[in-house]
Amino acid sequence: MENFLLDRKIATEKDLKFAGYRKYFGKEIDVYYNAQVCKHVAACLKGLPVVFDTEKKPWIQVDNADSINDVIRVVNTCPTGALKYVVHDQDEG
Numbered sequence: 001m002e003n004f005l006l007d008r009k010i011a012t013e014k015d016l017k018f019a020g021y022r023k024y025f026g027k028e029i030d031v032y033y034n035a036q037v038c039k040h041v042a043a044c045l046k047g048l049p050v051v052f053d054t055e056k057k058p059w060i061q062v063d064n065a066d067s068i069n070d071v072i073r074v075v076n077t078c079p080t081g082a083l084k085y086v087v088h089d090q091d092e093g
Helices: 013-018 041-046 068-076
Strands: 020-026 030-031 083-087
Touching: 013 020, 030 068, 041 068, 068 083
Parallel strands: none
Antiparallel strands: 020 030, 030 083
16 A cells, blocks of 8 residues: 555545545545545646546546556645545555
8 A cells, every 4th residue: 555644644544534535446546535625626627537527426436547647646736635545555455
């Protein structure tokens, strides 16, 4: 699992859920979203509309991306930190 930061500390999935993040599952990567943190800048919608689409349910469809690198790139452009991601371990079953 790739490490990510929450309040300058390495966060676990439990930390993210406690902080109000919702998990969107993918085969190779999961995306977490916190509506309370989001300022609706729409960097995700513009950056990867095939994954982030408010017209669909769920609005984040991780496996629609061509690669997890595309998802990582766009999540990292989120200016508020409302989006986080976790890449699955290669040896996960």
